[in-house]
Amino acid sequence: MPSSDPPRPRGCCSRCCSSLFTLGFLILIYWLIFQPHQIRVYMNSATLSNFALSDAMLTYNLSLNISLRNPNRKIGIYYDRLSAAAFYNGLQLGPAESSFFEPFFQHTKNTRMVYPVFEGSQGDLSKDVKDAFNKDKNDGAYNLDVKLNAKLRHKVWFIKLSFKPKIDCWLRFPLTANGSASMAAQPVPRKCRVKY
Numbered sequence: 094m095p096s097s098d099p100p101r102p103r104g105c106c107s108r109c110c111s112s113l114f115t116l117g118f119l120i121l122i123y124w125l126i127f128q129p130h131q132i133r134v135y136m137n138s139a140t141l142s143n144f145a146l147s148d149a150m151l152t153y154n155l156s157l158n159i160s161l162r163n164p165n166r167k168i169g170i171y172y173d174r175l176s177a178a179a180f181y182n183g184l185q186l187g188p189a190e191s192s193f194f195e196p197f198f199q200h201t202k203n204t205r206m207v208y209p210v211f212e213g214s215q216g217d218l219s220k221d222v223k224d225a226f227n228k229d230k231n232d233g234a235y236n237l238d239v240k241l242n243a244k245l246r247h248k249v250w251f252i253k254l255s256f257k258p259k260i261d262c263w264l265r266f267p268l269t270a271n272g273s274a275s276m277a278a279q280p281v282p283r284k285c286r287v288k289y
């Protein structure tokens with residue numbers, strides 16, 4: 094009888110199951126021992142000036158002060174990649190050179206500040222962007238999004254786990270009463286959304 098055939102798939106399946114079980118067990122142990130927390134990101138201050146629409150150009154000068162907090166007591170974090178991008182109604186505000194940061198290692202319970210700046214002007218505006226600008230102007234506040242692109246490694250002994258969290262900060266810049274083009278976002282500091 095072909096009794097030697099069935100055991101092989103069963104053996105493979107159980108090996109598969111036991112390695113899955115082991116992996117799950119290791120992850121559980123990791124969570125129990127190290128109690129990992131996500132990084133916390135805050136927009137400390139944001140200043141927008143020279144924000145104007147003329148003909149088909151949008152000019153801007155956006156300076157940000159953002160803090161990145163490693164709240165963990167037992168896990169150091171490598172920031173292998175970190176960059177910031179700013180958007181106005183889907184239009185990316187360049188240049189982005191000033192907003193790529195050198196890789197760094199963040200110790201436990203540590204806060205690091207980064208200061209992205211977006212300064213310049215952008216042509217080729219879509220009708221949506223122009224309409225949004227005029228609408229925001231009438232409403233008395235400009236809304237911008239800032240996204241951070243990060244590649245992180247959590248380091249625990251010899252184990253390193255990689256993450257690519259999505260970080261989103263929403264900014265609302267009320268026009269000053271005197272119509273000045275220089276504005277601070279309110280309210281700050283504000284927590285940004287971090288999604289692993």
Ligand SMILES: *[C@@H]1O[C@H](CO)[C@@H](O)[C@H](O)[C@H]1NC(C)=O
Pocket residue numbers: 137138158159206
């Ligand atoms: C950035 O914000 C933090 C927290 O409010 C503050 O301590 C720090 O001085 C600010 N940095 C600059 C350059 O303004």
Ligand SMILES: *[C@@H]1O[C@H](CO)[C@@H](O)[C@H](O)[C@H]1NC(C)=O
Pocket residue numbers: 140142143154155156212
């Ligand atoms: C852009 O804004 C920063 C601070 O908000 C300021 O130091 C800088 O001079 C501004 N640049 C221009 C071209 O206005």
Ligand SMILES: *[C@@H]1O[C@H](CO)[C@@H](O)[C@H](O)[C@H]1NC(C)=O
Pocket residue numbers: 269271273275
């Ligand atoms: C207009 O707004 C700017 C920026 O907030 C401020 O520096 C300036 O003092 C204001 N001028 C008046 C007359 O209120």
